[in-house]
Amino acid sequence: MIPFRISIVAGIVSLVFLVVIFELIRRRRLQERYALLWLLTGAVIFLLAAWRDALRLVSENIGIAYPPSALFVIASFFILVVLLHYSTVISELSERNVTLAQQLAILEERLRRAEAQAEERPSLPS
């Protein structure tokens, strides 16, 4: 049996969570493509909190005796997915960061030489 209080608390928390994500997107502090996974996480938790039969069904099928634990397990799984996604994002960003630093070093050297050359022949139109 799922205590009502747990369903109510979980439902409210996930709703607040969804509203916060929405607000962050609206204020452009969170890009939609990074918000998608969080929205999905919030939506799934809300669904399982509100639709008590679904949660009972899920927990029975994966062999969890106490349904609120299933809620916890499912939420953890979604958080893992989000974290893994972030690791891929970080990897890509650091890859680009390295390339940018390398290009910058090469361009800077070219610029210094071009400037030195320009100084040697001061025939530029003034």
Place this chain on the structure above:
Amino acid sequence: MLPLPVEERAAGRRRLAIVPALNEEQTVARVVAEIRTVDPGFVVVVVDDGSSDNTGPVAEQAGALVLRLPFNLGIGGAVQTGYRYAYANGFEIAVQVDGDGQHDPRELPRLLEPLLAGEADVVIGSRFAGAGSYRAPLARRLGIRLFAWLVSLVLRKRITDSSSSFRALNRRALGVFATDYPHGYLETVEATVLASKQGLRLSEVPVVMRQREEGRSALTVPLSLWYAAKVLVALFVSLFRRPVVRLEEEP
């Protein structure tokens, strides 16, 4: 007809010496000077990997071009900067000579030999292929041996020193490494595997390495364990990876 000496055969090819350096103001000028003494045809580019000392200005005074990275990338990222520079500027041969003075530029002709003969795309200067004796702490020697053994296993080809950074590449290899090169430390092990998987021909020549003159290895014990683990993962994954860079035709 006798083949010409290495120096003369190399004469027509544009060649670049890449010297990665992190806080090596004590040694970098000598390395640059020695390379130019051995073969004045080399353009020397020092990649300053975010040094906090005078490595950059000292290298410039010694007659090198200096590529100054805005922050420390680690040896892999620094060396790749040199490869990108070499590839973009039409160099045909590039060698890596570390800025700490461990690599003896007098060995360069030996390193270039297989490239000029057209027998290899990447030449590795090996510390264990027979010339001289390499003295280093036991743990380090064991680590180097272990990686050489693993790499030999992965590539099904005998490699005695997969982690030596004293290397020479032709333009074909430059094209690969300018696009795809491992970052961080111990990157040479991964680079060896990457090169072979890409279809580049590897060759090892025995070289004598000098004792480190100034400064110490950037690798502390926990750090080297961390990177050893990283390389193990990279080696394992490389077994299941296809080449990503298309090879250029050798002219």
